[in-house]
Amino acid sequence: MNNLLVRLKRFISNKNTITILCVFAGVAVLIVGYIWRVNQAVNPINVPYSLVRMAPKSKVEPDNIGTIKVSGAFVEQTEDLVTSKQYILNTDWYVNYDTVIPEGGLFYKSQLVTRDKIPDTAWDDIPDGATIFSLSVNSHSTYGNSIMPGNFIDLYLKSTDDEGNVIFGKFIESIKVLAVRDTSGNDVFADSQAVRNSGELLFAVQNDLFLLLSNATFVGGIEIVPVPRNAAYRVEGQNGETGTRVSREELINHVLERVSEISDDINSGQLTEGNINNNTDVTTNAEGTTPPTTTTAPANQNGGTINIQN
Numbered sequence: 001m002n003n004l005l006v007r008l009k010r011f012i013s014n015k016n017t018i019t020i021l022c023v024f025a026g027v028a029v030l031i032v033g034y035i036w037r038v039n040q041a042v043n044p045i046n047v048p049y050s051l052v053r054m055a056p057k058s059k060v061e062p063d064n065i066g067t068i069k070v071s072g073a074f075v076e077q078t079e080d081l082v083t084s085k086q087y088i089l090n091t092d093w094y095v096n097y098d099t100v101i102p103e104g105g106l107f108y109k110s111q112l113v114t115r116d117k118i119p120d121t122a123w124d125d126i127p128d129g130a131t132i133f134s135l136s137v138n139s140h141s142t143y144g145n146s147i148m149p150g151n152f153i154d155l156y157l158k159s160t161d162d163e164g165n166v167i168f169g170k171f172i173e174s175i176k177v178l179a180v181r182d183t184s185g186n187d188v189f190a191d192s193q194a195v196r197n198s199g200e201l202l203f204a205v206q207n208d209l210f211l212l213l214s215n216a217t218f219v220g221g222i223e224i225v226p227v228p229r230n231a232a233y234r235v236e237g238q239n240g241e242t243g244t245r246v247s248r249e250e251l252i253n254h255v256l257e258r259v260s261e262i263s264d265d266i267n268s269g270q271l272t273e274g275n276i277n278n279n280t281d282v283t284t285n286a287e288g289t290t291p292p293t294t295t296t297a298p299a300n301q302n303g304g305t306i307n308i309q310n
Contacts, residue, residue: 045070049066050102093112099111133210136200141226158225159221181200
């Protein structure tokens with residue numbers, strides 16, 4: 001035992017041994033310090049990533065989400081990055097129509113949308129008896145691309161009579177915009193770096209109003225002008241009422257006078273059912289044709305009427 005202690009004492013007291021031990025200790029301190037500093041700087045954070053390739057418009061399924069550690073500095077510098085798996089699990093997310101999430105790719109908020117925000121699904125649940133209408137527009141007629149999906153608009157009619165006088169007035173009111181596309185069919189407000197201008201407004205109207213709008217757009221010399229409304233109007237509608245409706249019947253007559261063939265629905269006065277707040281009397285003679293009729297419509301906001309001869 002004494003011999004062992006003597007040998008250990010000699011080994012420790014040897015200058016070469018002390019030098020070697022100091023070198024090893026210094027290297028160990030450097031390694032431990034480096035690892036600690038790297039971890040402090042990187043600060044790894046668990047973030048979700050895709051286990052499979054996710055195509056545009058596909059639903060993000062929980063089974064296809066994993067987690068991986070990435071640099072905390074990277075997370076702090078990327079505001080759009082999804083940093084929590086619960087963020088995805090708490091909502092039914094879909095991949096945006098103009099992007100693909102590759103296998104192993106991280107999730108970004110701009111890549112994820114709810115189902116109602118995907119083009120071509122905004123009108124999946126339109127009511128029976130309604131039809132999608134596409135109104136051609138441009139950046140100027142949409143107030144510098146300011147009309148967006150979810151906004152409510154009125155449609156004004158601009159035309160001229162037989163004497164060249166300008167006709168302009170509110171045609172149909174309280175219409176909800178479902179989508180805004182450019183001339184190539186792309187969503188103008190999709191999260192994309194491309195600059196897009198409005199080319200068409202898409203909205204749903206009852207079938208009789210669809211026929212009326214189609215007639216108005218097909219007839220030469222008639223222009224349909226969209227006008228956005230304010231937030232209170234969107235909720236309450238005009239005069240506390242709700243629902244899309246024709247505003248001025250004399251404008252209907254102006255359109256129908258220029259159409260050689262119109263549907264039986266319009267001839268039978270069905271436009272007045274739930275859409276027109278005016279009284280229209282239509283009769284049919286023995287030959288089955290509709291004779292000239294006189295209708296009464298509000299002339300202005302101050303009261304009074306105009307007799308319109310068809």
